[in-house]
Amino acid sequence: MRDLSNQRKGSLMAFVAVMLITPDSLFIRLSSIDTWGLVFYRGIIPFSIVFIGMIIIYQIRFFKILFSNGYKGIAYIITFSITNIAFVVSIQNTNVANTLVMIATAPMLSAILSNIFLKENPDKKTWTAIIITFISVIYIFYDSIKIGNFYGDILGFIAALGLAIGAVIIRSAKKLNLVPSAVIGKLFVACFAVIFIDDYSLIGNDLIIVPLMCLMCVAIPFVLVTIAPRFITAAEVNLFFLLETIIGPIWVWLIIKEQPTTETILGGIVIIVTIAVHSFLKLKKS
Numbered sequence: 001m002r003d004l005s006n007q008r009k010g011s012l013m014a015f016v017a018v019m020l021i022t023p024d025s026l027f028i029r030l031s032s033i034d035t036w037g038l039v040f041y042r043g044i045i046p047f048s049i050v051f052i053g054m055i056i057i058y059q060i061r062f063f064k065i066l067f068s069n070g071y072k073g074i075a076y077i078i079t080f081s082i083t084n085i086a087f088v089v090s091i092q093n094t095n096v097a098n099t100l101v102m103i104a105t106a107p108m109l110s111a112i113l114s115n116i117f118l119k120e121n122p123d124k125k126t127w128t129a130i131i132i133t134f135i136s137v138i139y140i141f142y143d144s145i146k147i148g149n150f151y152g153d154i155l156g157f158i159a160a161l162g163l164a165i166g167a168v169i170i171r172s173a174k175k176l177n178l179v180p181s182a183v184i185g186k187l188f189v190a191c192f193a194v195i196f197i198d199d200y201s202l203i204g205n206d207l208i209i210v211p212l213m214c215l216m217c218v219a220i221p222f223v224l225v226t227i228a229p230r231f232i233t234a235a236e237v238n239l240f241f242l243l244e245t246i247i248g249p250i251w252v253w254l255i256i257k258e259q260p261t262t263e264t265i266l267g268g269i270v271i272i273v274t275i276a277v278h279s280f281l282k283l284k285k286s
Contacts, residue, residue, distance in 0.1 A: 023251050027212070043186045109163075140264055
């Protein structure tokens with residue numbers, strides 16, 4: 001049986017991380033800076049903060065760890081970068097609820113990829129959850145095609161797929177420390193955004209919103225979510241992250257009155273309940 005203090009540590013870290021992340025989508029909506037400017041700052045500010053912290057902690061070992069990760073580290077940098085970019089661009093091109101519902105499918109996508117690449121065969125309960133989840137996703141996609149949000153939804157699904165691939169890479173490299181690779185991934189996000197960015201200036205409310213978002217919703221949760229799985233299981237972390245799918249759209253609805261469609265609400269409820277029940281059953285079994 002796991003040490004209760006470790007259980008509490010991991011649960012507290014995951015809970016705080018998710019609660020800090022919940023207004024992230026709202027901040028993206030409230031910022032007036034263009035999409036690629038936002039992507040740039042969400043890359044460079046968290047990179048600078050976490051990189052300095054890592055150098056203080058690890059010193060020269062940071063680079064030794066980074067280079068020792070080999071091709072799996074490179075794969076994680078690329079995957080992490082694509083996920084971060086796809087998330088922001090998705091939020092800018094569809095309803096917040098749609099993006100977050102797509103993100104919620106990541107655990108099911110991870111189960112499929114683990115079956116393909118790691119030969120980890122999901123049980124019947126997991127396959128049932130996967131089928132229900134993807135029927136719901138198709139239902140939401142169909143609605144998005146009708147109202148013109150399909151591009152944003154596809155990017156949301158790509159972000160979820162990136163999260164799933166990242167989870168599989170981490171699982172296949174248990175002996176490696178991929179945190180330095182994730183930090184460099186943030187730098188890659190900023191470098192990629194430079195290609196498309198038109199204006200770097202932060203004016204008005206953006207002087208507060210953008211740095212606050214990058215610190216509160218990106219940098220701090222990044223550290224907490226990296227540490228939490230050392231104390232609690234992935235299934236438990238997934239349960240906490242369902243809170244973002246629920247609370248994130250509520251923040252947006254309360255502040256800027258953006259309301260999801262009926263199809264997104266219904267499909268989202270089915271996905272959230274399915275993943276919550278599946279994660280709970282896994283915890284009960286363990």
